[in-house]
Amino acid sequence: MASCASVCSLTLRIISPFFLTIFFSGPPLSMATAEGGLHLASLNGTLLKVLVPAKGLFNEEFIVCDNSTNPPRVDGFCKAVFIHALSVLSPKPNWTDVEYECFEIEDSNANGNCDCCGIINKSSTKEQDYTTLVQELNKRKDIDAIIGDITIASKRLDFANFTQTYIDSGIVIVTLDDDFSRTWIGIFFEPLELGTWFILVGSILTAGFALWLLEDNTRMWQHSYQSATSRFIHFSRTFWFLTLSLVFFRRDCLKSSLSKFVMMAWIIFILFVSSSYVASLSSILTVNKRSPKNLGIQDLGNKKVGYQYGSIVKEYLMNQNISNLCPVKNLSDYEKLLRNGTVFAVVDEIPYISLFLAEQPASKCDFSVGKKLTIEGLGFAFYNESLANAFSTSILELSESGELQNLAKGWGLTYFECPDTIQSTQLNLQNSEGLFIFMAGVLSLIVVFLLIKAVHEWLSKRQRRDGIGDYMDDPSARASTRRRTSFSRLGLHPSEMS
Numbered sequence: 001m002a003s004c005a006s007v008c009s010l011t012l013r014i015i016s017p018f019f020l021t022i023f024f025s026g027p028p029l030s031m032a033t034a035e036g037g038l039h040l041a042s043l044n045g046t047l048l049k050v051l052v053p054a055k056g057l058f059n060e061e062f063i064v065c066d067n068s069t070n071p072p073r074v075d076g077f078c079k080a081v082f083i084h085a086l087s088v089l090s091p092k093p094n095w096t097d098v099e100y101e102c103f104e105i106e107d108s109n110a111n112g113n114c115d116c117c118g119i120i121n122k123s124s125t126k127e128q129d130y131t132t133l134v135q136e137l138n139k140r141k142d143i144d145a146i147i148g149d150i151t152i153a154s155k156r157l158d159f160a161n162f163t164q165t166y167i168d169s170g171i172v173i174v175t176l177d178d179d180f181s182r183t184w185i186g187i188f189f190e191p192l193e194l195g196t197w198f199i200l201v202g203s204i205l206t207a208g209f210a211l212w213l214l215e216d217n218t219r220m221w222q223h224s225y226q227s228a229t230s231r232f233i234h235f236s237r238t239f240w241f242l243t244l245s246l247v248f249f250r251r252d253c254l255k256s257s258l259s260k261f262v263m264m265a266w267i268i269f270i271l272f273v274s275s276s277y278v279a280s281l282s283s284i285l286t287v288n289k290r291s292p293k294n295l296g297i298q299d300l301g302n303k304k305v306g307y308q309y310g311s312i313v314k315e316y317l318m319n320q321n322i323s324n325l326c327p328v329k330n331l332s333d334y335e336k337l338l339r340n341g342t343v344f345a346v347v348d349e350i351p352y353i354s355l356f357l358a359e360q361p362a363s364k365c366d367f368s369v370g371k372k373l374t375i376e377g378l379g380f381a382f383y384n385e386s387l388a389n390a391f392s393t394s395i396l397e398l399s400e401s402g403e404l405q406n407l408a409k410g411w412g413l414t415y416f417e418c419p420d421t422i423q424s425t426q427l428n429l430q431n432s433e434g435l436f437i438f439m440a441g442v443l444s445l446i447v448v449f450l451l452i453k454a455v456h457e458w459l460s461k462r463q464r465r466d467g468i469g470d471y472m473d474d475p476s477a478r479a480s481t482r483r484r485t486s487f488s489r490l491g492l493h494p495s496e497m498s
Contacts (some may be wrong), residue, residue, distance in 0.1 A: 038091040040390055042144045043383065048095040050082075053133055053148040054102040058331055059409050062149040062378075065102040074100045077411040081166050082147045082380065084403060086396035099300060101131050101143075105310035129310040133158045137383050146381040151312045151349065153376065161290055161385040165377025166393035166404060167413065171316055173300070174346040174353055175293045177340045191280035200273065207266050214259040237317040255294060293368045295345060303344035306337050313347050315372065331356055333425075338367070352380070352411055358416040365418035 005380075042048045053073050054065040063076040106128045126219040134156045137143055151169060152162045189197065300322050309327035328345050330332065334356050339345045348356075353369060360367070363462060382388040398404040408414060 001122045003481050006145075019278070032173050036257075040091055040095075040387060042088065042093070043142060044144070046094065046096045048093070048144050049099045049102050049142055050100050051133065051136055052079075052100050053105050053130065053150075054328060055105045055144075057327060058308060059149050059352070062351070063147070065100065065106075065167050067102040070154050076408060077413055078166075078378075078380075079248070080149050080407050080411070081404065082397070083399070084398055084407065085391050088394045088397055090393065091390070103136065105126060105130065130312060131156060131315070134381050137381060144383055145387065147148055149351070149378050150381055152379045153312055155315075155409045156381070160381035161382070161388035162377045162381055163388050165379045166395050166399075167378050167408060168348045169351055169376045170372040171313055171349055171374045171376070171377050172228045172353055172372060173295050173297070173498050174334070174338070174348070175295055175344070175368050175370075177293065177366040177368055187280065187284065190284055203269070207262065210262055211259050212257045214262065233474060277465055293382070295370050297373055297467060300345060300347075304342065306334065306343040306346040306350060308348050311349065313349065317347060332359070335360065347373075349376070350415070352414065354416040357418055358412060360418070362419070366474075367418055369417055
């Protein structure tokens, strides 16, 4: 009897799982049996209810939920991915319609002491971020899914089942590059080295002297009776005229065949030099190498840091003991806050930073992006794991077919960063101030010279007037002058009358 009981007990332990599987196993929670096989089921029967984050203008490329219309207007890259994934969903769903509901995203600053261009409502204590949005799946039993730019984070896995990521993400630091512009007043001398400038000036003087010798080497020295001053004046005028001929290529003023040969060689020489100078100067003025800052999270310290309000970035920064935070509600405010020094850096996820950098003109894209601080992605959240798995399969199919990449490109969500060099099509005053200072200096010297000359002439005239006045006031001087005048008219010297 004992052996029989032991055999029966062993048999029951072996076959009991089999019978339990037969009698108690069934379709998953989100499956419904219908004609044609299993179908994906929603919590609301024939209606799939979806919650959508509403953040205004910040993430309008990703998702827009306008609650002012009935039903709410939903648009963006996330909805496009959701609709395309729904079209290839397998097994087929049993719902026939999708209902969207907006969820307002609000954020309060960690310390309540941030003043970022008036974008923070300090009196608001209510906070509804993306983590709160994901928690709605547990609080409300009528929500099937949440679509939008939702970052898949470990903390959020406790409240929802996430799909495969449909776009890669990760937290990065963005800072303004160091000032790389070349603004010193001698920038127009920079294309040539100092030794090259001396050689160029020497070449001009040598060529001018050679032309002077060939064109005017006889007339000047034949007139031996000329004074040294007149010879110098003649030399300077001739040399100046021939130097102008070198600059403006006035070949018609040359008479000697040797002079014309020298001029031809000079033209070839100066064309090569001028073209090289212009090319080098253009590169210096319009193309500048960036001076990026590769900052780490430890470099932020107590500095003010901007971040996208309502995002997971705030929680990450606070976990890194960075509390001087500045929430930003508009993507375009990143540039303003960085340039005016309101924030030291901006910390956000890669898709948003790519959008921000893509909006910058090529000549003003002077922002550095650091290395990834986290490796994450954006996905959809579902109440049930079966729905999440089915949509994950659909997203993978879209990715393998290239349709997902085309959707991202169509919404301008491809990865973008500033180029290594920045090219400007205009010269600003800082770059060209050297020319204006040089010209202003020359004109100032001329004005000073003219003023000195005018003062000197005025003093000379005043001295002459004073001398004439003294002469008119002295009768003996006037009488002596009259006697000398009379004697000169008679042809006699005053000593001959004695």
